[in-house]
Amino acid sequence: MEHGGIRRFFSTLRLTPFHPQWLVSRHRVRFFRQLSEWVYGNVLDIGCANQQVKAFLARNCRYIGLVFYQTATGRYKTSAHVFDDAVDLPVLSESIGCILLLDVLEQIAEPDRCLAEIHRVLKPGGSFVIGVPILYPLHDRLRDCQLWTAHGLESIVGRYGFLVSKYCHAGEPLETAALLSNIAASRACLKWIERRSPFSLFAVFLPCFVFLTNITAWSLRFACPKDDLMPTGYFALCRKSQ
Numbered sequence: 001m002e003h004g005g006i007r008r009f010f011s012t013l014r015l016t017p018f019h020p021q022w023l024v025s026r027h028r029v030r031f032f033r034q035l036s037e038w039v040y041g042n043v044l045d046i047g048c049a050n051q052q053v054k055a056f057l058a059r060n061c062r063y064i065g066l067v068f069y070q071t072a073t074g075r076y077k078t079s080a081h082v083f084d085d086a087v088d089l090p091v092l093s094e095s096i097g098c099i100l101l102l103d104v105l106e107q108i109a110e111p112d113r114c115l116a117e118i119h120r121v122l123k124p125g126g127s128f129v130i131g132v133p134i135l136y137p138l139h140d141r142l143r144d145c146q147l148w149t150a151h152g153l154e155s156i157v158g159r160y161g162f163l164v165s166k167y168c169h170a171g172e173p174l175e176t177a178a179l180l181s182n183i184a185a186s187r188a189c190l191k192w193i194e195r196r197s198p199f200s201l202f203a204v205f206l207p208c209f210v211f212l213t214n215i216t217a218w219s220l221r222f223a224c225p226k227d228d229l230m231p232t233g234y235f236a237l238c239r240k241s242q
Helices: 003-011 022-038 052-056 069-076 111-121 150-158 173-194 198-223
Strands: 042-046 062-067 096-102 122-133 162-170 233-240
Touching: 022 052, 022 122, 022 162, 022 173, 022 198, 022 233, 042 111, 096 111, 111 122, 111 150, 122 150, 150 162, 150 233, 173 198
Parallel strands: 042 062, 042 096, 096 122
Antiparallel strands: 122 233, 162 233
16 A cells, blocks of 8 residues: 555544544544534634534534645645635634634744734634644644743733633643654654565554554553643633723
């Protein structure tokens, strides 16, 4: 199976323990299910990628997807309602009830400009949902610029008049360790296959390795106390002051 075929095969398993990123996908879906309680009205999804979050929003929301043109057409092969960047939003001031910024801020070279724009277009009292990775591989090496801890994230959004009303981390230490092990093993196998290395034979065992790693970490987390030492990322619900 060619490199692209392997990626497509694993993408069909994303919500099963056979996928390298199953553990982080579980947390993401669980977070998305909470969004219907937080968002309303016009919803602007900045960096919408494949618009996965749209299916989890309440029916009374008017969803608007915005993404950088090259990202949509080159990486995700998707479309959007608006093609633009996050530092100069083509949106009227105080016209949006909720803004989503999920796994995007780390890719923006001028994050302060982005947050200033979000503050401009958000209605007073509007909600701003942000998600950022912390212990996760570079998912867009041409664009990833920085990472934030929980305190750093709260500090940067606070500079623009946002108050964090809800906050959560994704991933317990064992889950994060398992996720990184799975991605590292999968990456190695893909590289061996690309180079037609004899080590590519190990790819035969990759699904078993991924499955056992996922299930072991998922099972053992019930025996461990909650711990935010090694999260894969953070999510926060912020409000713009009235």
